[in-house]
Amino acid sequence: MTSNSTSSKPDFWYWVRAALANRPVNDGPPHGDDLPPVYRVNDYWAMARQGESWRAQRAHLVLLLLATVTAVLAGQLGSRVQAVLAAVLYGLTLVVGARAARRRADPDGHLHRVAAETVKSMAWLYMVHGGPFHSRVADPEALFTERLEGAFRQLRTMGWQDPLSTGPLPDSDQITPTMRTLRAKPLQARRDAYLRDRLQEQTEWYRRVSAKAQTAARLWSAATITATLLALLTTALQAAGLIGGWCVAGLLSTAVAAAVAWQEARRFRPTAATYALVEQDLETARIAMATTVTEENWAGAVAETERLMSPPYTDLLMRGGPWHASAPS
Template sequence: MTVTGPSTTTGDTVLPPLYVANDRRALARQGETLRAVRTQLTFLMLATAAAALAEHLRSHFASWVAAALYALTTVIGLHTARRRARAHWQAHRAAAETLKSLAWQYMVHGGPFHSGVGNPDAVFAERLEERLRELRKVGWQDIRDDADGAGGAGAGSGGAGGAGQITPGMRAVRAKSFAARRDIYLRDRVLEQLVWYGNRAAQSHRASVRWSSLTAALTTLGLLAAALRAVGVLGNWDFAGLLSAGAAAAVAWQEVRRHRPLTYAHSLIEQDLETLRVAMGTTVTEGQWAEAVAEAERLVSPQHTDWLVRFGS
């Protein structure tokens, strides 16, 4: 079966308002985390350069500059640790993906929301609140408790309980026929995820190649600088130390971004999802549909990605 035609759903406006708010917060905290790491590594590199210059020139001023830059690096690290932006980023992302996955399963009669369930709204509320309770244990902040939070009005207006997160658009999709729901899910969820994972795998691969090449080049130059200094060509210039710091910073950035393991994980998920998409569009019957949707949602879950990343590291 070929899934074509314009999208029947309207993107994020159909999904629970709590998803939209958590998605925005996750993106904001992700940006904050990456900016903090980038800034810390930059100041560390500048401090190393100032220290090398101070050693060469025997300059007290350059030494004080280096000390100030090292101090700023430490302050940035302490501020980042106190803000816990990375932990909040992961918590909000987990909440957003939980809401999105449950919403899709509800809409297309997938997983626990199969056609035979008596009260799908009650099941949705129970499953959602159960998962959100687990996230609260690791520091997730429910914006429904904060009327002034980002997206507070939108999330709070329907946030009295999990059932309040079921939008009219979700109910409209759920009321459609099996064939219509199948087409919507394969086009607007599975195909969208296929494109996303394919693009991310390619991006991560290109970034991994670039940063690995840079690390190798800096390491090689550092080796050459150390050899030249050993034979007296460079005098007391500590280029080897500066280049080593640059290589270490490049490695640290790769560890933060996880380019190589994410390439591995996203490529595998793309392959598995494509196989499942073909089966769901051709051989999966209405009686098998709920289980197939649950499997698709498992494949695109952050937990599954993290599990694969361990093997790609």
């Protein structure tokens, strides 16, 4: 799953120092450093493991393509050196694939992303009196700890490794001073902060990622179609006896297969369509919460809006949603 974090990629020890720091209370908008320490660590590991997974997939496909090209050249030129090189490249392809399977970077990254976004969503619910953390709850901090541990128990059954127990970060208070400060403010201040620093930020993020994915989908589709047409042309020319015996069509077919595999791995089209739908839903929710939502139904409206940004919801749309019918052209 793609991350909806707006932070950059600092090194790991930055996050450890940020988590351990005694940060003063401020009245600015909550950012990554103001959210629970467990969010920051999981956000880092989600980006790191996701990047590792993509690099492994890219290396696997590139090695396979290079091995095929080298093998074709070895067959055409009768070169033993190139044949040995092709064998080495195929061997490296197997090694990279086996290592990626053993490392489990993709599923681990997904679980860390789910953990990070769950914590982030729960933190916002707590700060603005949303969902179960409404204004009438007796002990919101105890409820936050209880709900957080419940979410973590479920993630552990799926193989998630808790960084608070396995990493260098000690168990600490997950409710930051900034979170307490915002929760103590009146409804209008909390509403403004949520609409500006949560909804507007996430709406722009979904819009930006959807546009990038749509552009990437068009470019890769154009490259795939072009390579397929070239393979068709070379095959027709070979059949007519107009070009020699070089297996250009085979090389182009391998390139097409690699391009299709990369598109399937990155899921450009479903990402573009799914995130465009979420962006529209968030914009609708933002307008409603700014105009018609009252204090009585504020908690429910926030909870529903957070559901729209949750990884399970976007995963559901990505896997079985209407993207195939509404994918951008």
